[in-house]
Amino acid sequence: MESLIEELKTKIITGFHLEGVTPADINPDEPIFGTGLELDSIDALELVAILESDYGIVITERSVADKAFASLRALAEFVAANRT
Amino acid sequence: MSRRAPVITGSGIICAAGCGVAAVWESVRANRSGLGPLTLFSSPRFANHLVGQVHENVDELAGNIRGSRSDKLAWIAAREALAAAGLESGLGIINPARIGVMLGATVGGMLGTEQFLAALLRENKHRFGPLRFHECAGAADLCAKQIGALGPVATLSTACSAGAMAILAAAELIEQGEADIVLAGAGDSLSRLTLNGFGSLLLLDPNGCRPFDARRTGISLGEGAAMLVIEAEEAALARGAKILARITGWGASCDAFHATAPQPDGRGALAAMWRALKRGGLQPAEIDFVSTHGTATPDNDAMEARALKKLFGDRVPPFASVKRFFGHTLAASGAIKAVLAVQSLREQAVPGTPGFEVADEKLGLEPVKELRAQPVAHILSNSFGFGGNNVALVFERADLSCRSRREAAHFKAGSSQSLLASAATERGFAVLGIGAVSAAGNSLSEIAAAFRNGGVATSAFAVPAVSPTAQAKVYACGDFGAEQFIEPAKRRKLSRLQQMALVAARKSFSSELAQKVALEKICVAVGTGLGSLNDTAAFVENMILKDERSPRPSFFTSSVHNSLASQIAIELNCSGLNSTLIQREISFETALWQGANELASGRAEIAFVGAADELNQYQLAAGMRWGWWRGCDAPSQKVAATPSSQANQSQSSLVSAGTGDEASPAPSATRASQLLSPGEGATVITLGRPENAASPLAYVSAIRIGRSENQNTEAEARWIAQTLKRDGINAGEVDLLLTGANGLTKIDNFYRDVAAAVSRRAGRNIACGAYKHACGEHHSASAFGFLTAVGLVRGDIAPELCTMENTALPGKCRTVVLFTFSPAGTKGMCCLRA
Numbered sequence: 001m002e003s004l005i006e007e008l009k010t011k012i013i014t015g016f017h018l019e020g021v022t023p024a025d026i027n028p029d030e031p032i033f034g035t036g037l038e039l040d041s042i043d044a045l046e047l048v049a050i051l052e053s054d055y056g057i058v059i060t061e062r063s064v065a066d067k068a069f070a071s072l073r074a075l076a077e078f079v080a081a082n083r084t
Numbered sequence: 085m086s087r088r089a090p091v092i093t094g095s096g097i098i099c100a101a102g103c104g105v106a107a108v109w110e111s112v113r114a115n116r117s118g119l120g121p122l123t124l125f126s127s128p129r130f131a132n133h134l135v136g137q138v139h140e141n142v143d144e145l146a147g148n149i150r151g152s153r154s155d156k157l158a159w160i161a162a163r164e165a166l167a168a169a170g171l172e173s174g175l176g177i178i179n180p181a182r183i184g185v186m187l188g189a190t191v192g193g194m195l196g197t198e199q200f201l202a203a204l205l206r207e208n209k210h211r212f213g214p215l216r217f218h219e220c221a222g223a224a225d226l227c228a229k230q231i232g233a234l235g236p237v238a239t240l241s242t243a244c245s246a247g248a249m250a251i252l253a254a255a256e257l258i259e260q261g262e263a264d265i266v267l268a269g270a271g272d273s274l275s276r277l278t279l280n281g282f283g284s285l286l287l288l289d290p291n292g293c294r295p296f297d298a299r300r301t302g303i304s305l306g307e308g309a310a311m312l313v314i315e316a317e318e319a320a321l322a323r324g325a326k327i328l329a330r331i332t333g334w335g336a337s338c339d340a341f342h343a344t345a346p347q348p349d350g351r352g353a354l355a356a357m358w359r360a361l362k363r364g365g366l367q368p369a370e371i372d373f374v375s376t377h378g379t380a381t382p383d384n385d386a387m388e389a390r391a392l393k394k395l396f397g398d399r400v401p402p403f404a405s406v407k408r409f410f411g412h413t414l415a416a417s418g419a420i421k422a423v424l425a426v427q428s429l430r431e432q433a434v435p436g437t438p439g440f441e442v443a444d445e446k447l448g449l450e451p452v453k454e455l456r457a458q459p460v461a462h463i464l465s466n467s468f469g470f471g472g473n474n475v476a477l478v479f480e481r482a483d484l485s486c487r488s489r490r491e492a493a494h495f496k497a498g499s500s501q502s503l504l505a506s507a508a509t510e511r512g513f514a515v516l517g518i519g520a521v522s523a524a525g526n527s528l529s530e531i532a533a534a535f536r537n538g539g540v541a542t543s544a545f546a547v548p549a550v551s552p553t554a555q556a557k558v559y560a561c562g563d564f565g566a567e568q569f570i571e572p573a574k575r576r577k578l579s580r581l582q583q584m585a586l587v588a589a590r591k592s593f594s595s596e597l598a599q600k601v602a603l604e605k606i607c608v609a610v611g612t613g614l615g616s617l618n619d620t621a622a623f624v625e626n627m628i629l630k631d632e633r634s635p636r637p638s639f640f641t642s643s644v645h646n647s648l649a650s651q652i653a654i655e656l657n658c659s660g661l662n663s664t665l666i667q668r669e670i671s672f673e674t675a676l677w678q679g680a681n682e683l684a685s686g687r688a689e690i691a692f693v694g695a696a697d698e699l700n701q702y703q704l705a706a707g708m709r710w711g712w713w714r715g716c717d718a719p720s721q722k723v724a725a726t727p728s729s730q731a732n733q734s735q736s737s738l739v740s741a742g743t744g745d746e747a748s749p750a751p752s753a754t755r756a757s758q759l760l761s762p763g764e765g766a767t768v769i770t771l772g773r774p775e776n777a778a779s780p781l782a783y784v785s786a787i788r789i790g791r792s793e794n795q796n797t798e799a800e801a802r803w804i805a806q807t808l809k810r811d812g813i814n815a816g817e818v819d820l821l822l823t824g825a826n827g828l829t830k831i832d833n834f835y836r837d838v839a840a841a842v843s844r845r846a847g848r849n850i851a852c853g854a855y856k857h858a859c860g861e862h863h864s865a866s867a868f869g870f871l872t873a874v875g876l877v878r879g880d881i882a883p884e885l886c887t888m889e890n891t892a893l894p895g896k897c898r899t900v901v902l903f904t905f906s907p908a909g910t911k912g913m914c915c916l917r918a
Contacts, residue, residue: 017576038573041345045285045637053634061301062286062382 004076015050016043028072044069056084089317089332090258091482093325094169095423096161096269099308099410100136103145104164108409109427112435115454117408119292119304122274125195129632130279134292136306136411137274151217151226152193157309157416158223158271159230165267166231169313170325175231175265177323181790184235184263185228186254188246188270188415189666190645192220195275198624201702204549205628215706219614220645220666223271225908228791235263236789237910238674239666241415241612241645243469244377246270247310248418249663252334252475254314256681264319269419271309277620278414279305280627281640285344293380293412295405295437296389296451298444300380306411310419312426329426330480332462333366335359337604338662339472340653343577343641345383347472350391353377355604355659356474357395357464364478366462368396371478373434373458375421375465378405378451379412380439388466389447404452408439418467418475425463425479433457470641471650473662511917512785512811513683514777516690517770518871519591521584523559523763524858527591528781528871531858532880535872539857542761549705556704556713559763559860574655579616579642582651584766585696589652592768597690598656600776607660607688608649609679610695610768611671613863615645617700648696652768660688669824670904671695672767672867673789673912680787683773694768695864704762713760760827763860767867782874785811786901786915793909795834801841804901804913813915815846819894820883822873824904825854826861831907832888838903839891849892851883853900866904866912873900873916 009023012032016039026037032047033039048065051057057079059065068078097104100118101111111118119134127133138157146156166172175183196214203209224239236257240249247270254268272278282288282305289302320327337359339352346353361368376388385405392400406424413420428434436454443450463479520526524534534540542557566575566583569590575583589608598606623639641647646664653662661682665674672695679691707713774783788807792799805815821842823835832854839852853876859868875881876897883897898918905911 019572019576040342040577042343042577042638042641048286049284049634049636053630060283060286060288060290065286 001076001080004080005072008072008076008079011050011054012047015046026072030071032069032072032075051079055079057082088259088261089330090255090314091317091320091327092312092329092331092426093315093320093327094165094171094313095311095328095426096164096168097308097310097420097423098138098140098157098160099413099420100138100306101409103140105423105427111409112406112424113455115436115438117292117438118410119408124274125276127276127279127632130283130288133288133290134304135274136304136308136413138307149226151222153195153273154189154191154193154271155217155223155226157273157307158187158269158311159226161269161271161309161311162227162267165311165313171313178265180232180234182235182264183231183233184254184257184266185224185233185237186240186250186257186266186268187224187227188240188250188419189220189223189272190241190243190246190415191272191275191278192222193217194277195273198276201624202628205625210709212706212709219668221668221908224667225910227267229909231267232793233267234791234793236677237667237791238789241664241666242473242662243471243644243646244412244414244417245467245469245473245475246415246418248465248467248475248477249336251312251331251419251422251477252336253678255331255334258314258316260681265313265315267311268314269309269311270415272307272414272416274305274307276627277624277643280632280635281623281643284635284637284640287381289380292439293407294439294441295378295380295407296385296444296447296449297440298442300382300385302381303379304408304411306413308410308413308416308420310416310423312419312422327482329429329482330484331477332480333360333364333478335363335476336661337474338650338653338659339474340657340659341472342654343647343650344470346387346468348383348387350387350394352472352474352659353388353391353466353468354394356476357391357466360464360476360478366478369399371401371462371464372460373428373463374401374403375425375463376403376405377466377468378407380405380407384468386447389449392449400449402434402452402458404435404437406435418465421465421467422477422479425465428460428463429479429481432460434460469646470644471646471662473646473650511774511783513680513783514772514774514780515769515782515784515874516597516772516777516780517592517594518767518781518874519588520765520767520868520871521561521564521588522765522859522868523561526564528875528880531871532875534858535881535885545699545704547701547704547708549701550708556708557761558699559761560699561764577638578651579619581616581696581698582642582647584698585610585648585694585768586651586655588694588696588766588768589656589692592692592770593656597770601689603657604659605689606658606692607662607679607682608652608658608692609663609665609675610649610652611665611675611864611867612645612648612695613666613668613671613697614703616642616647617698617703619643621700621702652692658692667906667910668863668908669866669906670789670910670912671863672870673904676914677787677789677912679771683771689773689776691771692768693771694766695867696766697764697862697864699762699764707762713762761860763862763865765859765862765864765868767864767871769870782877783917784914786813786913789910789912791910797834797837797841800838801845804842804903805845807913808915815842816848817899818842818846818850818901819897820851820853820876820887820900822853822855822869822886822900822902824856824866824869825888826856836888836891851894852888852891853886854888855886866902869902869904873902876900877916877918
């Protein structure tokens with residue numbers, strides 16, 4: 001799980017072009033969106049696209065996304081459970 | 085000045101609920117949804133989604149009209165509206181100069197462009213044909229040509245409020261005396277881009293939208309068009325036309341909040357509704373029915389319900405959402421609702437809300453479920469677009485006498501008295517600041533230096549769509565210092581073109597000024613020919629290559645044309661009218677015209693007006709294929725192998741018409757050597773009312789847009805002289821006519837002949853000038869021309885650097901007329917003075 005969390009951190013940093021942010025800056029137990037990373041709802045949807053292209057997980061409802069993005073740890077668990 | 089009441093004398097409609105007003109109203113009566121399966125194109129991802137596809141054969145209905153599916157839908161609705169207004173035999177009885185066309189569009193020919201890209205990316209086939217009809221300006225040009233309109237023509241592209249914005253602009257035109265009759269409405273077809281785009285935002289409900297329902301999850305995408313014939317009441321009465329309904333109020337606002345999400349508390353929506361009521365002299369209690377935007381997304385309906393409760397308190401009138409009848413038809417949505425509002429006022433019955441079953445307790449409001457008969461005197465109709473572009477319109481029963489009508493003073497058909505003219509007396513509007521991103525530099529002084537140094541060097545731009553080694557010579561913008569003006573967290577979410585426009589806006593704006601003006605008194609009007617082309621292309625490429633897997637939301641939001649104006653509003657907090665206008669070469673002029681109107685009316689004290697366009701390889705590939713660009717590599721074998729029937733269809737679509745043969749070697753401007761090379765750039769101008777300006781850079785007046793049937797130099801000279809006279813300027817004062825000359829002999833000679841004809845009228849030699857040798861050819865070039873004109877009247881740029889060969893050289897340059905002509909027939913002008 002920890003390695004998946006690290007992998008997701010890297011994807012978020014590169015996928016969102018977060019200049020000056022390192023994996024250590026991201027707390028896996030904090031909400032991913034609406035906090036210090038200044039990621040907003042469009043980023044959340046971009047993350048939906050990343051999950052689909054990289055892990056084959058198709059999300060079509062916002063409620064599913066909202067739950068999965070509660071924290072990076074929640075996301076890692078979601079990915080582990082749903083990846084194809 | 086007389087106030088002239090805008091009335092509706094004709095309406096037309098085509099959508100999934102039927103073709104023709106009678107058919108659609110029958111669906112509304114029966115509360116019957118027209119949603120069904122998608123058959124227009126295949127969509128692996130959304131094949132099972134219900135959509136509002138037009139059931140009739142659109143090509144057949146449109147007859148011999150050539151254009152995109154959106155253009156054809158628009159024309160089908162326009163034809164019905166004109167016939168209903170008793171104008172089927174033509175508008176011959178009306179002075180064509182007093183006829184305008186205001187259309188909304190947001191999809192344009194995207195459906196065809198997707199076919200082009202699919203053929204290219206999947207089969208490596210070069211089928212450029214559909215790109216000719218890519219532009220959103222197509223429908224307005226087509227309709228204007230069909231009806232012979234020679235008055236103002238513009239395309240409003242404020243996403244899902246575009247149709248309502250077009251009706252607002254038409255009402256303004258009528259009331260301000262710039263036209264006696266206006267065709268107004270919008271048309272948008274279904275496309276893969278919009279389907280995948282809304283899908284990427286998780287805003288689609290596969291089973292059909294459920295507006296205001298507790299279980300609502302999103303929209304159903306639809307397509308269609310609706311048109312109104314809007315006339316000045318007295319003009320309609322003079323020709324014996326039947327008045328169907330009136331437009332009594334209109335208001336626009338901007339959330340200045342987020343690219344796609346509405347301001348949750350509904351304050352932007354509330355402001356638009358409030359402004360519309362105020363404009364109509366109405367109290368909330370006088371509204372009998374609200375036709376909501378009601379898209380059925382969780383956010384929109386919650387926000388709209390909140391705004392309704394704020395406006396009406398505990399007495400919210402009956403309201404409904406008609407979205408399930410035909411889907412969310414994007415730009416057409418506001419126009420379709422307008423046609424239905426007219427029908428409601430005539431039938432004294434209001435539509436229901438198909439799809440609504442379970443009340444949402446959190447909203448505390450329930451819509452009308454099925455059609456019901458009730459007295460209706462006033463209908464409020466809401467339209468909200470991405471970027472928080474809100475428009476509200478109030479329609480009134482035909483036999484009522486609204487306040488604006490009571491105030492109507494003496495009216496003479498054909499009166500050229502215009503609000504713009506009366507506001508522009510004395511010196512005109514003050515140019516308070518200019519910001520630019522261009523190949524020639526990113527400030528007036530840098531650009532002036534580039535002119536002095538003999539122009540601008542072109543650079544090479546790879547065009548892999550033609551061949552792996554193909555390159556085009558272009559006037560590209562270099563580093564424009566985005567990191568200096570936009571915070572990293574915001575910058576990474578903006579397309580390059582959005583960044584260019586935002587940097588230009590920030591440079592043109594002084595924070596000192598911002599403190600003096602209320603934010604709702606700042607309006608933004610930005611022109612663009614083609615929008616954020618590279619992000620649009622990236623979205624479609626990804627969609628095609630990945631077979632609709634993982635669509636990218638940020639590319640989609642950037643592809644929306646009005647993201648340019650709305651991002652400026654978000655960054656600079658401007659909550660006045662927010663508009664994006666598209667009209668090929670005169671996109672900037674249409675934006676200038678709308679911004680100046682807001683100033684003239686007093687609704688705005690500051691107007692940001694400008695234009696922005698960027699280079700893109702597909703656009704260059706098409707231009708190379710069609711022989712537009714000089715200085716580009718010869719097309720590869722592969723391209724040359726495309727059937728010649730397509731080559732013969734290379735008329736104006738993306739840029740100026742012409743073939744390689746016409747592009748004779750003689751450069752027209754003294755410093756120009758490669759005029760026809762394509763370019764890009766963004767220019768934003770801060771305009772203010774003259775009384776608020778301490779030391780403006782220059783003054784602008786004689787702002788006007790129009791259209792010509794054919795290029796007649798005498799007629800153009802007359803139009804220019806009349807417009808100058810309207811604003812109290814003698815043609816004899818003009819030192820230079822600064823034109824869109826681009827190196828094509830035919831076009832350059834036309835401009836030169838216009839300058840000669842103006843000279844004859846003025847009784848003195850007026851020089852003919854050019855600026856595209858410093859910015860390249862693109863749809864936003866005339867905004868750079870505006871900047872050049874300011875540089876000329878201020879003495880920053882020496883006139884000989886912009887004067888074309890074989891014309892007089894002005895000794896001084898204190899009065900410059902900027903004149904731009906599009907091969908499509910539209911034209912725009914303004915006059916700059918020191």
